[in-house]
Amino acid sequence: MDSSLHQVWQAAAGSPFLPAVGKESQFIIAFVLLTLSLAITGVFALNRSLVSVIALGVPASLAIAFGTVYMFCAVGVYV
Amino acid sequence: MKSLSFVAALLGLLAGPCSALSVVCLPAEFKPPPVFKNTNLVHVVSVEKSFAREQINVLVENVSGEPQDEYFLPFTAEQIARLGGIEAKDRKDDKVGPFGVDLVEYSSQSDVQYYRITLPAPLKAGAQQTLAISWYYLKPYRPLPASIGQDEQQFLIYDFSLYAASAYPTLKQKTEVKLSTVTIPDYTKYTNSEGKEFPEKHGSKLLYGPFDEQPAGAVYPAQIRFEFTKPVIHVSELERDIEVSHWGGNVAFEERYTLYHRGANLSTLFNRVKWAQSQYYNPATSALKELKFPLQIGSVDPYFTDAIGNVSTSRFRSSKREAMLELKPRYPVFGGWKYPFTIGWNTNAANVLRNTASGGHVLKVPFIEGPKQVEGVEYGDVTVRVLLPEGSENVKFYTDLPNSSIVETSVGIHKTYLDTTGRTAIVIKAKNLVDDFRFRDLIISYDTPLAGTLQKPLVIFGSMLAVYAAAWAVGKVEVGFSSK
Numbered sequence: 001m002d003s004s005l006h007q008v009w010q011a012a013a014g015s016p017f018l019p020a021v022g023k024e025s026q027f028i029i030a031f032v033l034l035t036l037s038l039a040i041t042g043v044f045a046l047n048r049s050l051v052s053v054i055a056l057g058v059p060a061s062l063a064i065a066f067g068t069v070y071m072f073c074a075v076g077v078y079v
Numbered sequence: 080m081k082s083l084s085f086v087a088a089l090l091g092l093l094a095g096p097c098s099a100l101s102v103v104c105l106p107a108e109f110k111p112p113p114v115f116k117n118t119n120l121v122h123v124v125s126v127e128k129s130f131a132r133e134q135i136n137v138l139v140e141n142v143s144g145e146p147q148d149e150y151f152l153p154f155t156a157e158q159i160a161r162l163g164g165i166e167a168k169d170r171k172d173d174k175v176g177p178f179g180v181d182l183v184e185y186s187s188q189s190d191v192q193y194y195r196i197t198l199p200a201p202l203k204a205g206a207q208q209t210l211a212i213s214w215y216y217l218k219p220y221r222p223l224p225a226s227i228g229q230d231e232q233q234f235l236i237y238d239f240s241l242y243a244a245s246a247y248p249t250l251k252q253k254t255e256v257k258l259s260t261v262t263i264p265d266y267t268k269y270t271n272s273e274g275k276e277f278p279e280k281h282g283s284k285l286l287y288g289p290f291d292e293q294p295a296g297a298v299y300p301a302q303i304r305f306e307f308t309k310p311v312i313h314v315s316e317l318e319r320d321i322e323v324s325h326w327g328g329n330v331a332f333e334e335r336y337t338l339y340h341r342g343a344n345l346s347t348l349f350n351r352v353k354w355a356q357s358q359y360y361n362p363a364t365s366a367l368k369e370l371k372f373p374l375q376i377g378s379v380d381p382y383f384t385d386a387i388g389n390v391s392t393s394r395f396r397s398s399k400r401e402a403m404l405e406l407k408p409r410y411p412v413f414g415g416w417k418y419p420f421t422i423g424w425n426t427n428a429a430n431v432l433r434n435t436a437s438g439g440h441v442l443k444v445p446f447i448e449g450p451k452q453v454e455g456v457e458y459g460d461v462t463v464r465v466l467l468p469e470g471s472e473n474v475k476f477y478t479d480l481p482n483s484s485i486v487e488t489s490v491g492i493h494k495t496y497l498d499t500t501g502r503t504a505i506v507i508k509a510k511n512l513v514d515d516f517r518f519r520d521l522i523i524s525y526d527t528p529l530a531g532t533l534q535k536p537l538v539i540f541g542s543m544l545a546v547y548a549a550a551w552a553v554g555k556v557e558v559g560f561s562s563k
Contacts (some may be wrong), residue, residue: 002475005441005523006520009441012435012436016429017434018429019325019328021328053548057551061539061547065543066536073324078322078324079498
């Protein structure tokens with residue numbers, strides 16, 4: 001138990017926590033990222049090569065990664 | 080002083096292990112030293128709610144030859160089990176914070192147990208200090224009659240002592256009993272040495288005393304029977320989860336209640352028609368038919384479920400000034416009945432979470448919120464679990480609750496959606512709380528490194544990249560017959 005935390009809370013009065021993406025934008029961002037990843041996956045499926053794994057797989061994986069996290073939040077499961 | 084405490088603690092260990100946080104162990108033959116006398120004492124017994132509150136305002140005088148800083152307050156073992164929220168402060172100086180209050184563990188065989196109140200500065204020989212000590216008793220009443228009709232008045236009995244329990248002699252004292260009603264059919268009468276009969280009745284108050292000098296440990300058993308046609312709400316267990324999401328910018332709350340009505344049982348079977356008819360003229364009833372939860376402003380997305388599923392009889396009034404969640408249980412809860420239910424809601428993280436200058440975060444939430452009822456609510460066991468984002472470290476926490484109410488604290492790991500290593504979970508267990516402690520703060524500071532923040536997307540990124548690589552690798556495998 002640390003009673004100095006009251007002062008820590010007061011000292012941080014001017015800086016509320018704001019997420020990188022607000023609640024109202026989470027669904028649209030998640031939807032766009034997941035749609036984009038689906039499209040890139042389609043292109044990758046047409047030309048499966050080692051170069052494609054890097055050139056398409058990496059951006060698609062990134063889009064799925066952030067899209068999944070934001071889609072979880074958008075549907076109410078705040079991870 | 081410290082070394083003495085250490086020796087005392089060592090001896091106490093021989094008597095039995097200390098189990099709770101705010102406990103001091105003393106030798107088995109311990110007796111409070113007779114170093115104080117109570118010059119003047121006012122004992123206030125408040126039975127206005129589902130729980131009983133007792134307070135003593137006492138002017139203590141150090142009658143020993145040396146400075147003293149430990150004042151002991153006796154209770155029976157049965158009272159200790161039902162006692163909660165004990166706090167002591169200086170009656171005349173609000174700036175002096177709450178004094179240290181610790182349960183003394185010395186002999187489990189003894190019926191008299193003590194709380195030790197540590198004064199902030201030792202009281203000099205012959206000096207006086209005014210203490211205000213308050214505490215609550217849970218499960219304090221028994222209904223008489225034990226069973227009533229569903230439209231009848233409910234009466235409760237409360238047993239107490241006219242003399243405030245004290246480990247020191249008391250020169251002068253009086254006792255005031257506060258009730259929420261003027262209907263008091265039975266109460267103990269007392270005649271003093273001058274032949275004057277007590278109590279004096281002033282509306283819903285009973286005044287006993289002043290009494291003559293009483294020795295240490297003096298008791299005068301008393302009983303009061305009063306009308307209480309309201310629910311006697313006892314939450315035997317409350318589990319409160321608070322889940323912090325940095326990605327979602329959200330703090331989610333969920334509370335699971337196991338609620339009992341400890342009033343008089345129904346003498347006949349519940350009559351639904353009679354109940355529905357009575358709702359048109361809304362008479363006073365001992366049944367619990369509504370719970371009001373004033374949530375923090377900015378709360379959204381409330382839900383209310385029970386063992387069957389969603390309960391649709393709820394309203395949520397949300398505006399810039401309030402966030403009131405009004406619940407009607409699936410059935411009116413009469414004496415002896417139980418109603419377990421769950422509620423939950425969200426709030427924007429910005430309302431309760433701030434960034435610190437050192438790059439960390441600080442969260443401030445109420446330890447309990449719970450319903451705000453005229454008749455009051457008491458809580459037996461309360462478990463608050465705060466789930467911080469995955470990878471959070473350097474956790475510190477503090478609560479305004481009386482130390483004596485905290486039973487256990489721990490920091491562990493909890494795994495849920497999209498977690499790999501698990502979220503940092505702070506679990507704080509408290510016991511014997513009442514709704515007077517609503518909105519006592521729980522403040523938690525923590526750091527979440529960038530690696531912890533990015534853990535979830537990185538795990539999904541790695542998994543998906545593996546899938547693409549596997550798709551390429553599988554495509555390289557020749558499964559057809561060679562043309563050569």
